[in-house]
Amino acid sequence: MSSLPVQQISGVYHRKIGDLVVTAISDGYIDGNLDLLKNVDVDRARKILVDAFRPVRRVSINAFLVRTKGALVLIDTGTGGSLGPTNGWVVRNLGAAGVDAKDVNAVLLTHMHPDHSAGLTHADTGKPIFPNAELVMHEAEPSYWLDDAELARALNDRAKSMFEHSRAQIAPYKTRTRLFSGGEVFPGIVAMPIPGHTPGHTGYLISSGPQQLLIWGDVVHVPEVQVALPDTGTNFDVDFEAARKSRKKVLDQVASDGLLVAGMHLHYPGFYHVARQGDGYFLHAEAWQHAL
Ligand SMILES: [Zn+2]
Numbered sequence: 001m002s003s004l005p006v007q008q009i010s011g012v013y014h015r016k017i018g019d020l021v022v023t024a025i026s027d028g029y030i031d032g033n034l035d036l037l038k039n040v041d042v043d044r045a046r047k048i049l050v051d052a053f054r055p056v057r058r059v060s061i062n063a064f065l066v067r068t069k070g071a072l073v074l075i076d077t078g079t080g081g082s083l084g085p086t087n088g089w090v091v092r093n094l095g096a097a098g099v100d101a102k103d104v105n106a107v108l109l110t111h112m113h114p115d116h117s118a119g120l121t122h123a124d125t126g127k128p129i130f131p132n133a134e135l136v137m138h139e140a141e142p143s144y145w146l147d148d149a150e151l152a153r154a155l156n157d158r159a160k161s162m163f164e165h166s167r168a169q170i171a172p173y174k175t176r177t178r179l180f181s182g183g184e185v186f187p188g189i190v191a192m193p194i195p196g197h198t199p200g201h202t203g204y205l206i207s208s209g210p211q212q213l214l215i216w217g218d219v220v221h222v223p224e225v226q227v228a229l230p231d232t233g234t235n236f237d238v239d240f241e242a243a244r245k246s247r248k249k250v251l252d253q254v255a256s257d258g259l260l261v262a263g264m265h266l267h268y269p270g271f272y273h274v275a276r277q278g279d280g281y282f283l284h285a286e287a288w289q290h291a292l
Contacts, residue, residue, distance in 0.1 A: 018208020027078025
């Protein structure tokens with residue numbers, strides 16, 4: 001008998017959008033409790049998860065590689081292994097997709113939180129993990145995280161360390177950073193600011209021909225709960241009310257348009273359609289399909 005398996009196949013899933021290929025790259029996941037949720041009856045939230053056969057709050061962490069005409073663009077970088085033993089696998093899984101970190105032409109961030117930007121830079125050496133990549137993000141992200149007055153307002157040590165770490169993560173890219181306020185940021189990739197979770201939190205609309213995909217970043221963190229009860233926010237929302245408004249607006253829009261979405265915290269590989277259900281919404285996972 002052959003030996004028992006100790007590792008899953010690599011977290012790589014290709015989804016063609018017209019002439020573009022979007023590859024979901026798994027960084028892994030984080031397990032936790034419901035303490036991060038705000039503005040929800042926790043017993044109700046727990047029942048939603050138990051009813052979905054997910055008694056543990058498991059949060060996927062996904063990044064997405066977009067092969068545009070002329071550039072390999074990586075949207076978010078995962079945790080860089082900074083949030084425990086079950087994540088930090090973006091570079092390994094990029095390799096499984098045939099892409100070396102030095103081949104990535106640009107890193108496009110949805111926002112500067114450690115599960116998205118800590119994979120930019122080696123925490124121990126300060127060296128960039130993507131040595132040839134331009135760093136691209138909404139202008140409101142660095143202006144918030146680099147603002148010493150905002151750092152001084154941070155409520156606790158964990159919030160303060162988020163500022164310090166995010167500064168260290170982008171430092172080696174200082175001379176090759178491009179900021180935007182909206183619009184097309186690469187051919188076929190249009191920035192859609194979704195402010196609230198962070199000031200410059202941004203989704204990216206991938207379009208080619210008639211096909212479209214919205215990579216919506218952190219519109220939800222605990223998908224079963226926040227899609228069903230979209231008023232539910234998290235402790236990590238910099239502006240809770242703005243995040244709530246943004247979440248409801250995006251859910252309404254993608255449900256009305258039937259738009260395919262992908263998310264950094266939707267269960268891997270993270271491609272879904274959103275349907276209305278009761279006062280909230282329901283996520284339908286897209287069926288597996290061939291790469292081309
Ligand atoms: Zn996140």
